[in-house]
Structure formats: C-alpha cells, structure tokens
Amino acid sequence: MRSPDPPIPSPAEALLHSQFGGWSTGNNNNSSCPNSPGGPGRPSSPSPSPSPSPCSSYALTLTPTHIHVQRLAPRPGKEARLILPLSELAGCSCPRAPAPPLLVLYWYPPGRRRKGVSRRRQVRAYLAETRAEAERWCTAVQCLLRGLPISADTEISRSLLPRPRRLLLLVNPFSGRGQAMQWCQTYILPMIREANISYNLIQTERQNHAKELIKEISLSDWDGIIIVSGDGLLHEVINGLMERPDWDSAIKVPVGILPCGSGNALAGSINHHAGYDMCLREPLLLNCCFQLCRGGVKPMDLVSVTTSPGPSQNGYPGLPRRLFSFLSVAWGFVSDVDIESERYRGLGSARFTLGTLVRLASLRSYKGRLSYLPPSANSPDASPPPQRRPLSRSITEGLEGFCRTPIHRTCSDMGLSEQRSLRRVDTEREREREMERQRERERRRERVRGGGTGVVRASSLAEDREREMEVEDETSGTSSESNERDDSGVGSEDGMIASKEEGAGMAEEDMEEEEMGRNGEGGSSSMDGVMEAKEVEEGYALNVGREASEDSHGSCSYPDHPQEARSSLRKNSAPSSQIANAFFSQPMSQESESGASYGTEETLSFLLQTQNPGSEPEHVPPQTRLAPSPSPLQLPTPKLPSLSLSLSPTPPSSPSCASPHSSCYLAPRPNTPSSASPSPSIPSSSFTFDLAEPAGHLRTTPHVTSPINSLRDDLLPPLDQPLPNRDWVTIEGDFVLVLAIYQSHLGADLHAAPQARFDDGLIHLTFVRAGISRATLLRLFLAMERGAHLSLSSPYVSHVPARAFRLQPLSPRGTLTVDGELVPYGPLQAQVHPSMSRLIVGDSGVKLTRF
Numbered sequence: 026m027r028s029p030d031p032p033i034p035s036p037a038e039a040l041l042h043s044q045f046g047g048w049s050t051g052n053n054n055n056s057s058c059p060n061s062p063g064g065p066g067r068p069s070s071p072s073p074s075p076s077p078s079p080c081s082s083y084a085l086t087l088t089p090t091h092i093h094v095q096r097l098a099p100r101p102g103k104e105a106r107l108i109l110p111l112s113e114l115a116g117c118s119c120p121r122a123p124a125p126p127l128l129v130l131y132w133y134p135p136g137r138r139r140k141g142v143s144r145r146r147q148v149r150a151y152l153a154e155t156r157a158e159a160e161r162w163c164t165a166v167q168c169l170l171r172g173l174p175i176s177a178d179t180e181i182s183r184s185l186l187p188r189p190r191r192l193l194l195l196v197n198p199f200s201g202r203g204q205a206m207q208w209c210q211t212y213i214l215p216m217i218r219e220a221n222i223s224y225n226l227i228q229t230e231r232q233n234h235a236k237e238l239i240k241e242i243s244l245s246d247w248d249g250i251i252i253v254s255g256d257g258l259l260h261e262v263i264n265g266l267m268e269r270p271d272w273d274s275a276i277k278v279p280v281g282i283l284p285c286g287s288g289n290a291l292a293g294s295i296n297h298h299a300g301y302d303m304c305l306r307e308p309l310l311l312n313c314c315f316q317l318c319r320g321g322v323k324p325m326d327l328v329s330v331t332t333s334p335g336p337s338q339n340g341y342p343g344l345p346r347r348l349f350s351f352l353s354v355a356w357g358f359v360s361d362v363d364i365e366s367e368r369y370r371g372l373g374s375a376r377f378t379l380g381t382l383v384r385l386a387s388l389r390s391y392k393g394r395l396s397y398l399p400p401s402a403n404s405p406d407a408s409p410p411p412q413r414r415p416l417s418r419s420i421t422e423g424l425e426g427f428c429r430t431p432i433h434r435t436c437s438d439m440g441l442s443e444q445r446s447l448r449r450v451d452t453e454r455e456r457e458r459e460m461e462r463q464r465e466r467e468r469r470r471e472r473v474r475g476g477g478t479g480v481v482r483a484s485s486l487a488e489d490r491e492r493e494m495e496v497e498d499e500t501s502g503t504s505s506e507s508n509e510r511d512d513s514g515v516g517s518e519d520g521m522i523a524s525k526e527e528g529a530g531m532a533e534e535d536m537e538e539e540e541m542g543r544n545g546e547g548g549s550s551s552m553d554g555v556m557e558a559k560e561v562e563e564g565y566a567l568n569v570g571r572e573a574s575e576d577s578h579g580s581c582s583y584p585d586h587p588q589e590a591r592s593s594l595r596k597n598s599a600p601s602s603q604i605a606n607a608f609f610s611q612p613m614s615q616e617s618e619s620g621a622s623y624g625t626e627e628t629l630s631f632l633l634q635t636q637n638p639g640s641e642p643e644h645v646p647p648q649t650r651l652a653p654s655p656s657p658l659q660l661p662t663p664k665l666p667s668l669s670l671s672l673s674p675t676p677p678s679s680p681s682c683a684s685p686h687s688s689c690y691l692a693p694r695p696n697t698p699s700s701a702s703p704s705p706s707i708p709s710s711s712f713t714f715d716l717a718e719p720a721g722h723l724r725t726t727p728h729v730t731s732p733i734n735s736l737r738d739d740l741l742p743p744l745d746q747p748l749p750n751r752d753w754v755t756i757e758g759d760f761v762l763v764l765a766i767y768q769s770h771l772g773a774d775l776h777a778a779p780q781a782r783f784d785d786g787l788i789h790l791t792f793v794r795a796g797i798s799r800a801t802l803l804r805l806f807l808a809m810e811r812g813a814h815l816s817l818s819s820p821y822v823s824h825v826p827a828r829a830f831r832l833q834p835l836s837p838r839g840t841l842t843v844d845g846e847l848v849p850y851g852p853l854q855a856q857v858h859p860s861m862s863r864l865i866v867g868d869s870g871v872k873l874t875r876f
C-alpha cells in the first residue's frame with residue numbers, strides 16, 4: 026500500500042521547518058504515550074511517565090504530503106530519518122498548558138497481519154521550543170488533513186481551521202457478538218478524538234429505535250451519521266432518512282459504518298475499495314475507523330425495493346411496502362443461511378460458514394420467475410463484463426515452490442482444487458488421462474459438428490460423457506462419481522462428502538465444463554447440462570434436494586459437546602477453505618453411504634476437528650447458548666421428493682452459453698413477443714414469459730405504501746402489472762438462489778460482486794439454478810472469499826448486471842431478505858437509483874469530496 030519514500034524535501038517544498046526536542050514515551054515505538062486528547066482514561070496532557078529526552082533533537086519538515094523527521098542528536102545520519110505520510114495520520118494535537126508544548130502525531134501505518142493488512146496505532150511526540158510553535162505546527166498539519174491548501178507564505182493560525190466535524194454515532198450494543206460498546210471504548214472513540222472530531226454517541230435500545238431517531242433529529246447539526254453496528258442498523262438509518270419529509274436533502278447527509286456486526290458487508294466493501302486486504306473483526310474495524318477519520322465521501326447508489334404486503338393489521342389488508350436498500354436482495358440459499366444462522370450469532374462471522382454448510386446438507390430449490398432490465402448499451406452505467414481471471418494467475422497462487430511442472434488445467438482457481446492438486450503426485454498418469462480426455466473431446470466435437478437439435482445433441486453428448494467417464498474410470502482405477510450424480514439420484518450412494526480422490530475428480534469435471542464452454546459447446550455439453558438434457562428428453566424428473574414446499578425448516582441440533590463446538594468455531598477468522606477441506610476429506614459416514622444427506626452433527630464434528638481442538642471454551646452471550654440436546658438431532662432423513670427441473674438445456678444457438686464472461690448460461694432471452702414463443706427444440710415448460718399466479722400475498726394491487734411518493738421508480742410498473750415487453754429478460758424455473766447485490770461484498774469475507782462500485786448505477790444479479798451439485802455450490806462460496814467465483818464455469822450459475830428486476834416466487838414458502846432483514850414473502854421488485862446517498866469511505870485512491 027505504501028509508495029516508496031519520497032526524497033529529502035527541497036526548501037521550496039517545505040511548508041514548515043523547525044527543530045524539536047525528543048520526547049520519550051516509555052517504549053521503543055513511541056506508541057504508548059502521549060494518549061489521545063481528552064476523553065475518559067485519555068488525559069489531555071501526557072501522562073507523567075513520559076519525559077523529555079534531553080539529549081535527542083530532531084529537525085521536522087512539513088511538506089504538502091509528508092512530515093520528514095531527521096534525528097540530529099544523538100546519531101544524525103541517513104538511517105535516523107523517518108517519513109510520516111500525511112495519508113497515514115489520523116490527526117495531531119497540541120496538549121493545553123500546563124502540559125509541555127508538544128506536537129503529538131497519531132500515526133496509523135499499515136502493518137501486515139496474519140490475515141490482511143491493517144492499521145496499527147503509533148504515537149509520535151516532539152517537544153517544541155514554545156507553545157506557539159507547537160500550535161503552529163499542529164494547525165498546519167490539521168489544515169492539510171482537512172484538505173485546506175496552505176503554502177509556505179500562509180500565515181498559520183487557528184482561524185484557518187474549520188470547526189471540528191460532528192458525528193452522530195449510533196451504536197447497537199447487541200450487534201454481532203455484543204462487543205460494540207467495548208470496541209467503542211478501546212478503538213473507536215480514541216481514534217475519533219485523535220482526529221479532532223466531535224461526536225455524540227447514542228446506544229439503540231430496540232429495533233427501529235435508530236429509524237425513529239433519524240426521522241426526528243435536526244440533521245443540520247451533524248456532518249455525518251455513523252453506524253457502529255452491522256448492516257441492519259444502517260438499513261434502518263437509510264430508511265429513516267428516506268421517510269422524512271425532507272428526504273431528498275436528508276439522504277445526502279454522509280453516512281458511515283464502523284463494523285461490529287457479524288456480516289459487515291458494507292464495511293468489507295469500504296475496506297476493499299480503500300485498498301486493504303480482506304480482514305475481519307478488529308483489523309477491519311481499525312481500517313474502517315481510520316478511513317472514517319480521513320473523511321472522504323463518495324456517492325452511493327440506493328435501490329428502491331417494493332415488497333409484497335405484510336400481514337393484515339386490524340382487519341385491514343396489508344399494503345405493498347416500499348423500502349430502500351444499500352446492499353442486497355436475497356432469495357433462496359443466501360437468505361435462508363442469513364436467517365437460519367441467526368441462532369449461531371455468538372460465532373460472529375463464522376455463523377455464515379456454519380449456516381452455509383448446514384443448508385448445503387439439505388439443499389432446497391424454489392420455483393420462481395426472475396425478470397430483469399439489463400443496462401442499456403449506451404448507458405454510461407453499463408460496465409463491461411467482468412474480466413475473467415486468467416487461469417494461469419490463479420493456478421500459480423499458492424503453488425509457487427510446490428510445482429514446477431505445468432499444472433493441469435483441471436486445477437481451477439478454487440481453493441479446494443488447488444489444495445487437491447497439491448496432493449497429486451502422479452503427474453505421468455495425470456498427463457495420460459488428459460491426453461485420453463483430449464482425444465475423447467476431439468471425437469465428440471467431430472460428432473457434434475454433424476448437427477442435430479439441442480436436445481438430441483445434448484443427449485448424444487451425455488452418452489459421450491458417460492463413455493468418457495468410463496475411460497476415466499479405467500485409467501484412474503478409481504470411481505470418480507460426479508457431484509451432479511450424487512445430487513441427482515434419489516438416495517444416492519455418494520452422499521455429500523467425497524474422498525480426496527473423488528474431490529479431485531470433481532474438480533476435473535468442473536474444468537471439463539469450463540473447457541467445453543470455451544469450445545462453444547455451452548452449458549448443455551457439461552456434465553450438468555447433459556444429465557439435465559437427458560432427463561428432460563426421457564421425461565424424468567431430476568432430484569436435486571428437497572423441494573421447498575415439502576421441506577419444513579429442518580430442525581437442527583448440536584453435538585453432545587456444544588461448548589467445544591463453540592470454542593472451536595469462535596475462531597471466526599472464517600478459515601472456510603480449511604473447513605471445506607475437512608469437509609471433503611472426511612471419510613464417508615454410514616449415513617452418507619446409505620444415501621441420506623448430512624446432518625449438523627457431522628458438520629460440527631468436522632469443524633471441531635479443523636479448529637483448535639484443545640482450546641478452552643470462551644464466554645458466549647446468553648442468547649447464543651446452545652443447550653445440549655438429549656440426543657444429537659439429525660437433520661430429518663430426507664424424503665427426497667422429486668424436483669422437476671423445468672429449465673431446458675441451453676439452446677445451442679444461444680450466444681450466452683458460450684460467453685466466458687457473463688456466465689449467462691441460462692440463455693435469458695429478451696421479453697419480446699417474438700421471443701416469448703418457445704423454440705420448437707425447447708420443452709414448452711421452459712422460459713415462459715406469461716405472468717403466472719405468484720406465491721405470497723399479492724393478488725391485486727393496492728397502492729404501495731410509500732412514505733416517499735415523489736421518488737418514482739420510472740423503470741417499473743406497479744407490482745401487480747405485467748412488465749413491459751421491451752428490453753426486459755425473464756427466466757422461469759427452479760432456483761437455488763437469487764442474489765441481487767450492489768456492493769462488492771456480501772460479508773466482510775465474501776467478495777460477491779468484485780466488479781461492483783458504490784456508484785456504478787447497477788444491480789449485480791447472481792442466480793443459481795436447481796441442478797447444481799452441493800460440491801459446486803460450496804466451491805462457489807469458497808471462491809467468493811477471493812472474488813474468484815466469476816471464473817467458476819458452471820452452467821447453473823449466472824451473473825448479469827441490471828438496472829431493475831422483479832422476482833416472483835412461485836413456491837409457496839421461502840425467505841426473502843433486503844439488506845439481510847426479512848421482508849414479506851411474495852413478489853418483489855427493485856430499481857436502482859444511482860448516487861442517491863453519500864457514504865464516508867476515506868480517501869484511498871478515490872476522487873472524493875470531504876465532509
């Protein structure tokens with residue numbers, strides 16, 4: 026992150042140049058004292074222990090970008106030079122008399138941590154000859170930090186400085202693991218004081234407290250509203266601002282977030298855009314707090330969401346609700362995990378890892394219809410399709426020094442595959458297998474060139490694929506059953522957990538899909554597509570899990586030793602790849618061999634094995650205490666009713682199926698009258714565009730209860746009316762998940778939309794069709810940690826940008842969330858409103874205005 030040290034400043038560059046005495050702070054890095062200005066436990070004058078260092082003296086030079094510190098005594102010389110970039114200073118102070126005339130600099134250089142780069146606090150103090158000199162320096166540095174231009178000729182006086190910024194801090198003491206107040210005392214308030222920011226801190230007392238407050242306060246009193254919590258509280262604040270009569274000016278008040286929740290998606294995005302590596306917990310908080318103190322503001326898009334009516338109240342039918350979202354709308358897997366993992370709240374961000382594994386074990390799919398409006402071609406917002414990460418790059422990650430031979434392309438850029446590939450030693454055999462596969466591919470391509478309809482072609486590819494698998498089996502001598510098989514067969518023998526070798530086989534198959542996609546054979550030529558096409562052709566139903574309507578929310582329980590589970594899981598630095606690795610390397614249990622899906626017990630037990638087995642359990646907040654159940658509950662033995670997969674194979678003519686960029690494997694087609702008639706080669710149940718009766722409450726349309734009638738969703742008709750034919754694309758079928766996200770991160774460690782910017786005017790839609798295997802879905806989420814999931818080539822996964830969308834669940838039950846908060850289940854639509862709000866992001870590498 027740091028640029029090379031600048032040369033010694035020339036006299037022309039120098040704004041100030043003075044000689045200071047040293048001030049010993051009692052430790053080497055000069056970091057313990059003097060303390061932050063003001064505040065409890067932080068005296069305004071240095072504590073008595075530090076003292077002048079009589080023998081040391083320094084020459085300080087201030088330039089517009091740096092403070093150069095040259096030690097003059099006792100050892101002058103080049104090595105005694107320190108350069109403090111102003112961009113790494115949170116602030117400075119000059120303690121009032123009777124304290125000595127000190128210039129105190131609060132320096133937060135980036136330091137390497139085990140996981141990512143994070144700021145560390147250092148305090149430097151220099152003793153000026155006079156108080157006036159110390160104050161002159163302090164004022165000059167503060168002017169530069171506030172972005173006020175000064176020159177060597179400027180008469181430096183305190184009158185140059187604008188009033189200190191005033192922030193309203195709203196703290197949810199129960200967010201995340203309930204540490205928000207403690208972190209305020211330890212990290213947040215000290216740094217905010219150091220940055221010379223005034224603040225008022227309010228603890229929220231209940232749900233919607235923040236919203237009520239925001240609707241009533243005088244906003245002109247504040248330069249920013251800062252949420253010290255998770256994303257849920259910011260959702261309240263944004264909606265509180267939008268429900269004010271003066272919403273259009275209120276929403277322009279800069280908002281910021283200091284992450285104390287469990288997901289911390291927006292904080293993850295700020296951290297990422299500021300140039301830091303992914304990090305969690307205190308390091309993330311320090312980075313975000315530092316960025317906040319720097320004070321840069323960027324426009325941020327908001328998405329207006331119209332949901333179905335809530336339950337009727339006092340005999341009156343509910344009305345559709347309108348709310349504003351800054352983060353995401355989720356349906357299916359993501360919202361299920363979000364809501365169901367609430368019970369593991371005490372685990373911090375690891376609750377999502379656990380929730381993901383539990384939900385994977387009983388994967389559901391939901392029928393529904395997704396329509397979206399792509400960005401117009403000439404729209405300035407239309408961003409180019411995301412670059413696929415070059416395969417070579419991801420392959421070399423983590424492999425340097427391990428493998429010198431060229432790595433087979435079956436090493437995807439997924440962590441799991443990489444790790445598996447490291448275990449492989451028999452490169453000769455691998456090469457032979459690859460050559461055999463290559464020959465098979467060639468033969469297949471020859472046949473495909475012979476033509477035929479999509480289905481017929483897919484079917485013949487299925488036969489090819491089967492033959493290919495036989496060849497693989499022969500050459501490898503091991504069974505490399507596909508994940509898709511494991512998922513698709515009723516009572517499949519494979520279960521969820523594959524052996525290491527099987528895992529490697531799975532990776533190969535995925536790469537196989539990728540390979541075929543690149544060769545223009547599209548999704549239908551993949552293993553998944555093949556099976557699907559074959560089943561469709563033969564009139565079979567494909568079983569991919571349990572249908573939502575039949576699956577009650579699985580009752581889960583915990584192992585006999587929940588304390589152990591908690592203590593091990595508490596290390597919530599989310600070592601998901603480690604977890605997943607254990608997941609895959611578990612021996613098959615009795616249960617899995619007999620075909621049942623995995624339960625929570627297995628999930629927890631492998632987590633236990635991967636994380637700190639010997640550690641003592643920590644204190645867990647009462648609400649998260651997990652009562653040991655008399656006997657460990659299993660997830661109900663799956664009845665595995667058939668799920669009919671109504672989506673057809675991707676038509677061969679579809680350009681999207683060959684696109685390596687957008688992964689639009691579903692062949693979404695424009696909602697034009699001509700395209701609405703199904704192609705003869707596609708089963709008529711697929712991709713229908715008529716409006717079916719939606720699930721949920723909405724049948725006829727009441728007016729939307731919008732607090733803000735003046736902000737129109739100009740791209741959307743009312744929720745009960747058909748969408749315009751022009752430009753819209755509709756996809757109908759069975760989905761595992763639909764995620765609409767407008768920030769780069771879905772959680773601090775989930776880089777869900779790497780291409781997203783705060784103000785790109787886009788909704789980034791990801792949808793996953795039923796039929797995806799659990800293993801592929803798991804790999805998708807693991808790759809998401811690094812934002813590498815866009816490279817995951819699966820015909821079941823699509824990523825598309827949009828300006829608006831409508832979601833019509835057709836399954837009677839499910840969960841829908843907006844910014845992680847539950848909303849009424851039923852049809853929902855949303856439209857982006859570019860740059861509506863303002864977000865405090867700091868000043869790293871972005872053009873911004875200061876608040």
Ligand SMILES: Nc1ncnc2c1ncn2[C@@H]1O[C@H](COP(=O)(O)OP(=O)(O)OP(=O)(O)O)[C@@H](O)[C@H]1O
Nearest residue numbers: 200201229230231254255256257258286287288289
């Ligand atoms: N004092 C309080 N008591 C109970 N609930 C509160 C209180 N203050 C706020 N809330 C509610 O708690 C919900 C969750 O808060 P928040 O999102 O900030 O934390 P989180 O869920 O831990 O974080 P994340 O969303 O990152 O997972 C919000 O919907 C908010 O309305």
